[in-house]
Amino acid sequence: MQAVPREACFPLPTHHSRGPGRQERCPAFAGRERRFADQSSFWAIFMNNPRLKSIVKLFETCRYSHDLYTVFSDWCECVAISLSNPIDLVHFDKREARYLEIARKYDRPTMATFTQIMGEVTMAMEDRPQDILGATFHALELHNKAKGQFFTPYTVCQLMARMLAGSQEDMRASIEKRGFMLAMEPAAGSGAMIVALAEAIREAGFNYQQLLHVTAVDIDRRAVHMAYIQFSLLHIPAIVLVGDSLAMRFHEEWHTLAHIMGGWNAKLREAQREGKGAAPTLTPAVPGNDSLQPAQPHAVKSESTSFGVEKTGQLRLF
Incomplete structure (x- = not known):
C-alpha cells in the first residue's frame, strides 16, 4: 500500500492562489515567520x-x-x-x-x-x-500584553554602558573627583542599563558595590520591582523610585541593602554640601519621606551639581 503524503490530506497553509498559475505567501503564516525571524537572536539566547x-x-x-x-x-x-x-x-x-x-x-x-x-x-x-x-x-x-512595552536587549545595554562609562582612566578621574560615581536612570525598565553599567565598571577593575550609586526611576511599578530585585541581588547601592521623570513626580521609593549598609544617605549629603554630590532633580529621599519633591529650577544651573544634570536639565550618567 502506497503511503499518502501528509500534504495531500492536510495542505500546509504556506501558499494560496490568486488566479491561474499564481501563488503567494499565506498572510497568517508569513506573519508568523516574520515574528520568529525578528526574535531569532532572542531565542538563540534563550536556548x-x-x-x-x-x-x-x-x-x-x-x-x-x-x-x-x-x-x-x-x-x-x-x-x-x-x-x-x-x-x-x-x-x-x-x-x-x-x-x-x-x-x-x-x-x-x-x-x-x-x-x-x-x-x-x-x-x-x-x-x-x-x-x-x-x-x-x-x-x-x-x-x-503590556501596551507595547519592550525592554532593551542586554547586549545593546552592554554596548551603551561601555560607551557612556568611558575608559578606565575616565572612571578613575570621576572617582578621584568626588569619591564615587553617580548614575541617574530616568526610565529604568527592568534595570538592564544599570546592570550593564555595573558590569562595565567591574571589568575596568573598580568595585561598583562601593564606588557607584544609582537613582533609577520608572512609571511602572512592576518595572521598578524588577529593577530593585536585580540591583539587590548584585548589591548595587541604589534608590529605585516609582514616578514620572518628565513631570518630576515620585510617590514610592525602594532602597537596596547596599544603599543602606554603605551609608549612602550621608555620603550623598556630604558630597552635595561640598559641591560634588547628587544631582538636584532626583534628590535621594531619606527613609520615611514618602513625598519626593523636585528641586527648584535654579538648582539645575548650579556649578556645584553640574555633573549630574546638564545645563539643559538633561540627565546623564556621570
Missing part, C-alpha cells in the same frame, strides 16, 4: 541559557490556574517586598500587609513555586550580571 529556561518553565506551571501576567507581576512584588522589609522598617507594615494580600490569592504549591523561581533568579545573577527578569518577561511573551 543557551539554562537558568532562563528553568525560570520560564516554573512560571509556565502557574499558567493553567492563574493569569500569567498577574502571576509574574505578583512574584516581582512579593520578592521586592521580601528583600526590602528586613532593611526598610519605615515601610514595613504597609508592604507586609501587601505581601500577605498577594499570598492569599495563591495556594501553597504556587507559593513554593515562587520560592523556586527566586532561587533560579538568584543563581542566574550569581553566574554573571544579566537582565534575567527582562529576558523572562519576553520569553513568557508578556510584552505582547
